[in-house]
Amino acid sequence: MTVSSIEAAWDRIAALGARADARQINTLFYDDPNRVERMRVSLDDLTIDLSKTSISPDVREALFDLARVSDLDGFRRRLFAGGEVNNTEARAAMHMAHRAAPGEVLMAGDEDATAFAWERRERMRLFVRDVHGGTLRGATGLPFTTVLSIGIGGSDLGPSMVTEALTMAEGERLEARFLSNVDGTAFVRETRGLDPARTLILVASKSFTTAETAANAHVARKWIVDALGEDAVGAHFVALSTNLHATNEFGILRERVFGFRNWVGGRFSLWSPVGLVIALAAGWDQFDRLLAGAHAMDRHFAEADLEQNLPVLMALAGIWHVNGLGSTAHCVLPYDDRLRRFPAFLQQLEMESNGKGVTREGAPVKRMTCPVIFGEPGTNAQHSFMQMIHQGPAVIPVDFILAHFAMSHRADAHRMLSANAIAQAEALLCGKTAVQAEMEMLQTGMDPVQAAFLAPHRAFPGDRPSIFISMEHLDAYGIGRLIALYEHKVAVQGHLWDVNSFDQWGVEFGKALATGILAELSGDRVYDHDPSTSALIATLHDV
């Protein structure tokens, strides 16, 4: 691997992207009658269909050339060997240990990460069993019926997204509420109708220093103390954190703290004790299946040839779209309402991981990195922003996610969802010329002048890329596998872009400034600011 061979591989991708035919997709099907079979890759029932992208055989070769000269194989090995892939924080990224199979050994530096993770998993299982069985109760002796999970970012987005997905159809063992934003109305909303005596409160914070979580945890503590007295805190609070000193200071009993290690990044932490709320709400078996699904993807990513490797293919397709074709946005559409928060989860996963402007060694990056990730569940998205994706001048690649079978009993509704997902992908690919649109209108008997006027408005350019991800069931196993697919996609892209996907220094600056401004808004001190900021502070001062 030499710098010049890597740069040559990037240049080739850019050159292919600059060709006049770089965006053509429909012609690729004529060139290769077996394109669909060639561009569909599966792991068991999970299939990724890349045929509706403009990845031609030349582009494919160039992308795999980049993977080879960048030593993607070596990166995979270092990741799973617990090497310091997070170089700015001198840590491994070993969240995979929390979903490892029995007997498997994964190291994080010198630590047997799997032994640690299995011990944690067993403690979590026993805790969940005792809460569900009613042997662990609130301070007044009542069983817990609700769990309030307090956390933000990775300590909220993954757990809340998965909990919702796993309980929407099946129902909840414990009703789960999630409090993330430091906004008084959020607290009011999330505690409305709750009985403190029956509410278990989880404070999920890797660092246990996050200001929003600390503020919300203190409000929740007061809520418990006001209703049940100071002595109730021990019975009602649980902490999920790497910072045992801070959890102790907050007053959470040692046996109610589920610690984890800093080789689990916040946005990769739903598999660790941070996922306790999932198990409490959806049941231990579901949580176990979730981990099993993610583990299946880990093994696939670690072992499959690059050419057949789903996270690698997803990552390379993204590289083509960003660095070959210049896309700055990427849309994710789960055709499953249970995954309605999946795009929000992916926003943190992808943008906090790869939204970086310097390389691992600190030099400015030479090319674009992470696109803007956005999405909504289908079909809702069709009735809001899909207009732009079909007809706007910007070409925005889309990931469609669809299960073959419904998780509800409404097979008819699922058929409608499926038809819409397939139709959207077809419309993006095939488009419709103005002539076709005009002919269709004329056939309905429309006035020819009106038809000619409307034709360009009702034409679709087509040749718009999408990736179709499908699987039999989006059950706990399927969801675990899907999340891990994207996690590894992100790691592969970070490696190829040469950025550290596992740190998040970009969020620190604003946090530090907020601390000073908070003091000013409370009237304590005055700092130097730019004139615009000073004006805002003056407006809000003493409000």
Ligand code: F6P
């Ligand atoms: O916003 C930055 C961040 O550090 C995220 O990476 C993290 O998921 C979130 O804050 C919450 O952090 P913690 O779990 O330490 O409270």
